[in-house]
Amino acid sequence: MGTGFVDIDNVALRYGGEATGTLALSGMNLSVGKGEFIAVVGPSGCGKSTLMKAMSGLWPVTSGGVSVAGQTVSGPLSMVGMAFQAATLLPWRTTLDNVMLPLEITQPYRSEFMQKKSQFRDKARALLKLVGLEGFDEKYPWQLSGGMQQRVSLCRALIHEPALLMLDEPFAALDMFTREELWGVLQEVWMTKNPTVILVTHDLREAVYLADKVYVMSSRPGRIIHERDIEFARPRDLDITFRPDFGDIAHDLRDHIYTARQDAA
Structure with missing residues (x-):
């Protein structure tokens, strides 16, 4: 294994049987440093979400190895917080109770939940x-906008202080203005809490705005074919997205994704 906080070593992952199943990842190598914020982009169906499942222990790899914090991943990890495209809040729980859910089900918090409630x-x-939701703790999901629900989802992913935060298209269903607003929220959360963050996204502006480094995956079976350091100073504001050098990086990443799609055709 490598020396990163997260190490993916020559991983292959096949769904649905060793002989006839779908090979989603092959020859996947990736190393992420502690406290780093990376983004993963690529063509649709390239295995980005599968990579997340392998990293978090939600799906076993077929071959190769995955380690987080120096430990081989062999099952779901309690040190991981996750947020997805759908906020998936429990409709019968208030905002506060939705955020606190991981503390009720993960150790060591579960055993001390009642006395430390x-x-x-x-x-x-x-x-x-x-995240700008002070005063909304007793509201129910149906009383919140989509952007507010995603803020709650982000808080729920962070409440147990995960060392690794994994975000799978968390803002994709939102309008552009809400999405850009939440980029700022996520950047502030990361700079305040300093988890290692892995963001999967189709939005190249989002990737370049938020990440320290962007990785491009090939078409299925997915592997890393390009990486690009993002060296803009932090904190970043939205004005940076209109700069020519920002646009050049986004166009370069798009060219690599286009090439990956053509190679698969």
């Missing part, structure tokens, strides 16, 4: 304040 509620409220 007041402290955990304060912690959840502090996270909600960080």
Whole structure:
């Protein structure tokens, strides 16, 4: 294994049987440093979400190895927080109770939940304040906009202080203005909490705006075919997305994705 906080070593992953199943990943190598923010982009169906499942232990690899924090991944990891395109909040729970859900089901928090419930509620409220949702803790999901629901989902992913935050198209269903607003929220959360972040996205502007490094995957079976360091100073604001050098990076990444699609045709 490598020396990163997350190491993917020559991974292959096949769904549906060793002989006849779909080979989603092959020859996948990736190393992510502790506290780094990376983005993964690529053609549709290239295995980006499969890569997330392999990293988090939600799906076993067929061959190769995955390690996080120096430990081989052989099952679901409690040190991971995850947020997806759909917020998937429980409709019968308030905002505060949705955020606190991981504390009820993951150790060591589960065993001390009842005696520390007041402290955990304060912690959840502090996270909600960080993402601009102070005062919404007793609202239900149906009383929140889509962007607000995604903020709650992000808080839920962070409440147990995960060392690794994995985001699978978390803003894809939102309008452009809400999406751009949440880029700023996510950047602030990352700079405040400093988890290692792996973002899967189809939005190249989002990838370049948020990440330290962007990786491009090939068409299925997916592997890394290009990486690009993003060296803009932080904190970043939206004005940077209109700069020519920002556009040049996004166009370069698009060219690599286009080439990957053509190679698969």
